[in-house]
Amino acid sequence: MRFNWQEGNDVELLINGEEFFPRVFECIRAARKEILLETFIVFDDKVGQDLKEALIEAASRGVHVEMIVDGYGTAELSSDYIAELAAAGIVMQMFDPRPRLLGMRTNLFRRLHRKIIVIDAEVGFVGGINFGADHLADFGPLAKQDYAVQVRGPIVADLHRASRAILQHSPVTEPLPAIKPVTARAGNARILLSIRDNQTHRTDIEEQYIRAIRSANYRLLLANAYFFPGYRILRELRNAARRGVKVTLILQGQPDRAWVRALSVLLYNYLLRDGVVIHEYCERPLHAKIALVDKEWCTVGSSNLDPLSLSLNLEANLFIRDADLNQQLYEHLVELGNSKCQPVTLKVAARGYWWRAPLISASFHFLRHFPAIIGWLPAHTPRLEPVTDEVTPVDTDATNPELACSQEKSP
Incomplete structure (x- = not known):
């Protein structure tokens, strides 16, 4: 999917979780119709709990919530966490889930590593910040230094199209709400989504x-x-x-x-x-x-x-x-x-x-x-599967946020 440069956007830099998480949760709580959220990692820690509560509250108001996580990065999320989302009508889908071999994760490559959030096709977020307490300074010496941006304007239509496009690989057939992206000029930034x-x-x-x-x-x-x-x-x-x-x-x-x-x-x-x-x-x-x-x-x-x-x-x-x-x-x-x-x-x-x-x-x-060597492995096709509390693998360390966060394998 290729996009063109979009004129007339507003962009705001968000540094670390201290600026990113409050802004995202504020926008989620203000959502009226739809939330599309893609991320590599969600941890069941204080940040993950805040995310869950904000999404559940939005769903209770009738907002349609689509949540996609990576099968490698979010392989150890607890069953209780997923069950609470499901009870609120939120379907968490996992990109390329794979069975473990001798206790080891096998989906080592071709991960869904992008982080995109689109709310009401009106405001969007893109960056490198996952949903974990390791992006906050009070996590300690291993807290990460990271960045994201919030955008408004015509670029959000491209983000909305990209996030909806990946959902075509899902077996979930529930129709998405009909939403016309807000494309009015919002600022002076010229932006390209790649x-x-x-x-x-x-x-x-x-x-x-x-x-x-x-x-x-x-x-x-x-x-x-x-x-x-x-x-x-x-x-x-x-x-x-x-x-x-x-x-x-x-x-x-x-x-x-x-x-x-x-x-x-x-x-x-x-x-x-x-x-x-x-x-x-x-x-x-x-x-x-x-x-x-x-x-x-x-x-x-x-x-x-x-x-x-x-x-x-x-x-x-x-x-x-x-x-x-x-x-x-x-x-x-x-x-x-x-x-x-x-x-x-x-x-x-x-x-x-x-x-x-x-x-x-x-x-x-x-x-x-x-890349060619990895290409010898079974061909990868984008695949989403709904995550349920019955089939989600739970690692005992996943209930310990500090230990779980210290195990992030990637970027």
Whole structure:
């Protein structure tokens, strides 16, 4: 599904769960007709409970609620949670559920990783924030740093169409309410919705990144949690720095998974030697998927710059042309880099490069063919299945929010 640039939108940046969750719950409580919610993870913790209560209250007012979660990310949600939703008339559907093998989840790839919320076809949310307490600062040292945007205007019609389109893969036949999206001009932002799928739009998000990097004239800032892109993006970042663009990357310095930083470090020497500036965010795990170029272009969404997001997962990013949002992101990222990050020097990155160089080469060749290798597995087709309390696998750890949140496997 391909979309066009939409003029006349309002966009607002939401940083971390402290800004995102209250705004989403406020809009859910104000819903009149329909709520479409897609997310990778819902935890049965204080945030998940707040979400459940808001959705149940909306359903009790006659609002039609469609909730889609990923079969890998939300595999351990408790039966009680699902039963309460079902009792309120809310059907939670799971993307690509798979049986476990020896207690291990088998749906490791091609996840529904996008996070889209559309309410009354009038207001929408897109970003990287899941519904879990690990997106709140009071979670502790493992609380994630993350971003989303709220949008109004013609772009919401595209979000509404994208969210409804995935429902065509569901066996649930209940008709959706007839809703005409609100397309009146709401602001000055020009926005493009870009969806990555495994059928006809496999490289759409990557292509938007490459076009933006090539267009950069003087500044490019990128903050990304899982950074191990293909050679095309790496080459464009290096070329931008060579032609005088100030290219700054903010990457994980305190990752939630040790291998995340290990992979990114393999790329440091290649980028630093051509003038790319790299900062490692060390305050807590970085979960961001944002970037900006010059004084207008920026992006916020669910897509990391790694093989899973760029080649296998279902992802959604908004590409935005708005000077105010660009400047807000720029000031925020500069402050983040100056106060909460450690700079990476070429001298440090060069240590041990003699033995890492063959590993870098091997990694690139492997990851270049990684999607094709995974393609040897049984072909993936989008599949939704209603989740019921009778069939949902319940892990004993899922009832412990702190323990469950610490087990997030992805992005």
